[in-house]
Amino acid sequence: MADRFLLAAVMGWPISQSRSPMLHNFWFARHGLKGSYVPLAIPPERLEAALRALPALNFSGCNLTIPLKQKAMAIVDEVDITARTIGAISCVVVKEDGRLAGVNNDWYGFVHNVLEFVPDWRADAGPAVVIGAGGGARAVVYGLIARGAREIRLCNRTFERAQGLAEAFGDAVRVVRWDDRHAALDGAAMLVNTTSQGMVGQPPLDLRLDKLPTTALVNDIVYIPRETPLLAAARVRGNRIVTGLGMLLHQGVPAWQAWFGVTPQVTAELRAAIEATL
Numbered sequence: 001m002a003d004r005f006l007l008a009a010v011m012g013w014p015i016s017q018s019r020s021p022m023l024h025n026f027w028f029a030r031h032g033l034k035g036s037y038v039p040l041a042i043p044p045e046r047l048e049a050a051l052r053a054l055p056a057l058n059f060s061g062c063n064l065t066i067p068l069k070q071k072a073m074a075i076v077d078e079v080d081i082t083a084r085t086i087g088a089i090s091c092v093v094v095k096e097d098g099r100l101a102g103v104n105n106d107w108y109g110f111v112h113n114v115l116e117f118v119p120d121w122r123a124d125a126g127p128a129v130v131i132g133a134g135g136g137a138r139a140v141v142y143g144l145i146a147r148g149a150r151e152i153r154l155c156n157r158t159f160e161r162a163q164g165l166a167e168a169f170g171d172a173v174r175v176v177r178w179d180d181r182h183a184a185l186d187g188a189a190m191l192v193n194t195t196s197q198g199m200v201g202q203p204p205l206d207l208r209l210d211k212l213p214t215t216a217l218v219n220d221i222v223y224i225p226r227e228t229p230l231l232a233a234a235r236v237r238g239n240r241i242v243t244g245l246g247m248l249l250h251q252g253v254p255a256w257q258a259w260f261g262v263t264p265q266v267t268a269e270l271r272a273a274i275e276a277t278l
């Protein structure tokens with residue numbers, strides 16, 4: 001591998017906001033590897049041509065971001081059971097014969113980010129409340145169930161979308177009406193925001209925390225800003241918080257293992273370098 005120039009990419013539309021190039025190019029430098037990770041602005045109608053070009057261009061693979069994660073499922077040659085369950089591909093791996101394999105590492109990023117902040121975290125410690133039912137929520141619910149969660153209260157503005165998610169994930173997921181989201185926090189051991197609310201340019205998530213036990217862990221998968229209004233409010237009332245950037249950082253680890261056979265580390269230095277740009 002020492003003589004090979006390693007290549008990977010992130011495809012999205014738009015793509016300029018992505019912190020992935022900074023993450024992966026940090027790891028190339030840290031491992032002393034010759035390589036590059038490039039942001040590619042790919043509109044959905046060009047995704048198939050872009051993915052099919054990867055083997056000829058010597059790319060080991062790519063990540064996918066909004067709005068391409070679902071569409072890629074119908075393009076790649078194989079989709080593993082995890083990505084199929086989550087319903088989205090976050091990472092494409094170019095196999096030796098040029099075939100494209102789709103996997104989803106977002107759930108891994110969610111779980112390992114929480115474990116980095118709270119090493120003794122147990123998803124089966126009590127009910128988890130998940131706000132939102134989009135692609136991020138599906139990865140979070142998958143991760144919670146993989147870690148043994150027995151009760152997930154799922155609450156989304158559009159009720160039917162939450163119902164669809166619950167049907168895919170089985171009995172552990174209980175759908176809660178949007179109007180009941182404040183009360184759903186009663187007795188919860190964990191709260192995760194997976195909506196885009198609280199992201200820069202968006203209003204804060206409209207959620208009253210008064211019913212949430214102060215022992216509950218609060219995570220927001222939104223990472224711009226570093227600390228969302230939800231996390232700030234939770235911290236002030238004494239809850240332990242887990243910021244969202246680490247979900248992005250940790251999902252890169254299995255991607256590197258699959259692309260390059262290397263296990264990179266999520267270090268404080270890496271986190272600080274990327275947080276400085278948020």
Ligand SMILES: NC(=O)c1ccc[n+]([C@@H]2O[C@H](COP(=O)([O-])OP(=O)(O)OC[C@H]3O[C@@H](n4cnc5c(N)ncnc54)[C@H](OP(=O)(O)O)[C@@H]3O)[C@@H](O)[C@H]2O)c1
Nearest residue numbers: 132133134135136137157158161194195196221244247248
């Ligand atoms: N940290 C990470 O690595 C990571 C990974 C994935 C995603 N994310 C972040 O997570 C967020 C969601 O991403 P996604 O891929 O799941 O998006 P998505 O599939 O488009 O889902 C968006 C979610 O936000 C909800 N929502 C949007 N506007 C709302 C509003 N005004 N009030 C209440 N709910 C609202 C949607 O509810 P409806 O169904 O009612 O529209 C839906 O549940 C984004 O900010 C993204 O950057 C972070």
